[in-house]
Amino acid sequence: MSKPVSKVLVINDEKMVVRSLTNGLNGAAKHLDNPFGLTFSGVTSAQEALNVLAADGDYQAVMIDDNLYSLEDQDKTQQQSALDLVHCIHAMRPELSIYIMIDEARQDEVVEALFNETVDGYFCREERDYRGWYRILHAQIQERARTPFYDALRDYVLMAKDAWHTPGHSSGDSLRGSPWVNDFHEFLGEHAFRADLSVSVDMLDSLLDPKGVIEESQKLAAKAFGARRTFFATNGTSTANKVIFQTLLTPGDKLLLDRNCHKSVHHGVVLSGAHPIYLNSSVNKKYGVFGTVPKKAIFEAIEQHPDAKVLILTSCTYDGLRYDLPPIIQAAHAKGIKVIIDEAWYGFAQFHPAFRPTALEAGADYATQSTHKVLSALSQSSMIHVNDPEFDEHIFRENFNMHASTSPQYSMIASLDVARKQAVMEGYKLLSRTLELARELRESIKETGVFRVLELEDLLPEEVRNDNVQLDPTKVTLDISQSGYTTDEFQHELFERYNIQVEKSTFNTVTLLLTIGTTRSKVSRLYDALMRLAREKRAPRRLYRVPDIAEFTALRYLPRDAYYAAGEMVPMIDEDERPNPGLIGRVSADQIVPYPPGIPALVPGQVITAEILQFLLGLMRSHKRTEMHGVVFDGYVPTLRVLTEEEAAQLKPLSE
Template sequence: MKKPISRILLINDEKLILKAFIKGLNDAAKSMENSLGITFIGVTTAREALQVLEEDGDIQAVVVDDKLYTLQSERKGTRNLQMTALELVQKISRFRPELNIYILIAQEQQDDVVDALFSETVDGYFYREERDYRGMYRILNAQLQEKARTPFYDQLKSYVLMAKDAWHTPGHSSGDSLRDSPWISDFYEFIGEHIFRADLSVSVPMLDSLMEPTGVIAEAQKIAAEAFGARRTFFATNGTSTANKVIFQTLLAPGEKLLLDRNCHKSVHHGVVLSGAHPVYLDSSVNKKFSIYGPVPKQTLFNALEQHADAEALILTSCTYDGLRYDLSPIIEAAHAKGIKVIIDEAWYGFARFHPAFRPTALEAGADYATQSTHKVLSAFSQSSMIHVNDPDFNEHLFRENFNMHTSTSPQYSMIASLDVARKQATLEGYKLLSRTLELARELRLQINATGVFQVLELPELLPDEVKHDNIQLDPTKVTVDISRCGFTVEELIRELFEHYNIQVEKSTFNTLTLLLTIGTTRSKVSRLYDALMRIAREGRAPRRLYQISEVPHFTELRYLPRDAFYCEGELVPLLDEEDRVSKYLEGRVSADQITPYPPGIPVLVPGQTITNSIVHYLVSILRSQKHMEVHGIVFDGYLPCLRLLTATEEGSLRKLS
């Protein structure tokens, strides 16, 4: 098992003093308990310090002299202040907010320095003259130990090792029902002993309650909030899909307005139904060449905020599945000026806090709520997500009631532990791992382009025309590859990569593949992917004509609240008549369901929306396409595809939206 390495950087321009501090502290580290591998290094200038912090991902804390001078002239012997401690602390905090920062001060300057830095991210102060190296080391070690603590995981592991007899749920009783079974013991062996022993229940009080945490879960959530820059953080074991619904039901009463990107995840649209909200759907931008859907144009958002100043909330997805990030700060500022809460679905961007290349995060840009799929991009189990709250008007009781409405009373404890562990890793080595991921992303782009057949699409190629001047940024860990010259259809290429090269990609459009790099991506994986693409490129196949489905039709009139329409019984009406022609009887009718082709996962219809002939033709063209595409929400009556629509009587009983 690898041992951790933790370096602490001292910044002091007096070389002899710096040397004495480094020696004294390293001697203390060698003679005292040091399970985290703490060593001390030093630099004499602020510029060197910032360079070391950029290059060394093992730096865990910084000790800054309260005044840093530099010699201006050897002859004159004059000295200039390099940078105040306040300025340096601010730079370090902006660059790597996960680091602990301490200040070395002279005792007589105590009040001035402490007062100046009181509101900054400073964890403590040491007196320069005391030279209590062992005392300093104890404090620095204790603080790092606290940051490395995983309260829930530690308690779970401790309980499992107690080997208590289980007279409570779950039924497998620590795996005993599987272990000696001639039929299913292979599952026990495949999954592993500890996953069953750690699969416990609310019958174990020492593991706390996810529904009303007061112990180790509460502690773990508090540490996570500090790590991600939130006032409050809540662990979710039903994925970000449920997290979005919880926030909606907390902020929105039936009939209250919500502004939302039509391209939001389907959980957002389901949340609209559950909350009874009145949605104002905003069409996203579209890159027609590659069938990639981008952010809502900034001006569209500003216009919607002006037109619907009575809205309670705005929800956007940043970054998108393809890695496109909004310029969030001006949008959030405009929403807050109208008293509108902002929710950002950061499902694909939960790592961003831990490297300056990805910031600002949604919370740093001022969002009131951010939901993150920790399992998608950090080291948590599937379905493990976090809800981060910075809303100054946060109603904890109402939130808790909605959270408990959706969460299971029997949560999977391994998921909670994985959230605790994922936070620890992101805090202590996130910068280092993300720096490696960025380097691998750069290498992969060069290698793919070097095939001469496959091409990585960069921001200018990905951006739809409507948002080219909206200061959109690209997350480089999402790599979109144009495959149009390789001689395969996208389905054939995915199958070729899977069957012959053991490679599974994230997603595709008719002429692109999306590759997702994470902190788990290795150089070996990059090399194998490059080898596969280069071999395919060298086959020299002639380009194929690739089938492109038509663009998703623009949103039409929302005639009734989605919740009201969804809970009607409705009637099934075929998309085609008896002679397999497109039905003429759907124009003007109202859908009772959400109809979503996947990919791209954008609803063509939502409950309460008016149907047009263009929508019907679009759905029929997808169903008839040789390219298989899932279409969620269509009902098949035998082989006949149907939509569930409101009846005339039901429409007469519902209140129309103005």
């Protein structure tokens, strides 16, 4: 197993001083315990320092002289304070530990100037206490590399305690040696079962009321991701969104939400009893891709509904489109509206400047992240980040405990701990590699002459072209319309012939997701598969295009009121298999979600129109396989649950 390397950069404008400092520190590292592989190197200008830190992800800390020269020129005609360089380094790599070397005579002046900055400590330059400095730097890296919960879980498993508590497999003993299920034990491995423990183990803390190692791990995560508070969730971002909704919203409260939000957000509307103001997403009809809500529409909604309590947006989207968040959040905050950003697909962004600003950096009050989607956490493992200055922890905790299991999966909590550690210690390095692989993949795909990577200008719907929307380059959308394959056939070929599984598809595109786990070998195998398929030179075929999703119609009743009505099932088609006119004008009692992409076509309380009914039936009749969540089949006849006339008469209609 490879050992870690932790580089420390020393920045001083005198070559002889730099040489003396690095020699002394490397000598200390050689003679003292050095499990993290600390090595020291130096540069003599601020600009050179920034170049080195940008190019090498193995740097973990910097030591900055308190009196440096300009970032732009090195002719020593213009001095620059350490403060400027601290800002530049923090903007580029906020995970780095920063120490300032100061003159003893100027100690109070420098510390006061940097008091509110992200500085981890100070060294008096004249002391040259290399061993003392090394120990401090080593301890700082050790603190960042801690995994309190994972360490406690591993230590407990290695204690080999007899289990007289849940779960029933009793550390795997119920499976081990069984002639029927021992293969499952062998498949998952011994530690998977020994680490599957009960809340009875006090040393592993409680997710529902953390006061020990889980609390420590969450504090480390908050610091890493730039949050005031961070909470671990073991039922995905779906639960995280619902918890925040129930914390911030009471029945009847208004909220502004992107129609493009994940269905869990719409479920949160039902649970909270809130009054949603739906914002229609832009749509790229050429490729069947949903874009962002136009910035103009968001600003207008904020002005028209200043009494809204919450605004929630998804950034980045499934296809990698990112909002220009700072002005949107600023406009919402000006009206006292809290902002939640669903960052399920963007949880890595804090750790590389190519992806920032993050939602929290842009001023969001809450951000939810599917750590399992894009970092090294187990499935369903997510985080809730809080920067709300008015955060009510008691109300939040009550709602969190309402949704969280009293028997959480400890391996998931440990994976969040480990994912945070990896992101802090080598996230910049891994993401730099991922960006390079994404660039290489794009170039390689061009060479096929058949497949084409859609860039930002291809994906952006017309109405958001001036909204400063950005594209996450780790989401690669491939146009296959010239290949002669349907998307179903194309995915089948990749899977059966080349052992490749893609993320998702539309009627003429497939999406490839690059992560910190993507390797150059995987990229090479994908390129080989695409080149082989391209060389078959199939004639392009007309691809069956699914119907465009209908615009959102009127919301007649609160989604919660409509959902909890008994309702009645009404067929979507008549006896001649045409759209049932009896559904037109009725009010849906359920959320109807074509999946993918998972955007509701109907929400509870929404009026059904001929256009929506035609859209749903068109999807169900198309050649593309689409799950239709919320549709119930009576034999072969699809039906929708709608309010009865009696129920509708008893509900209070929403005012416009």
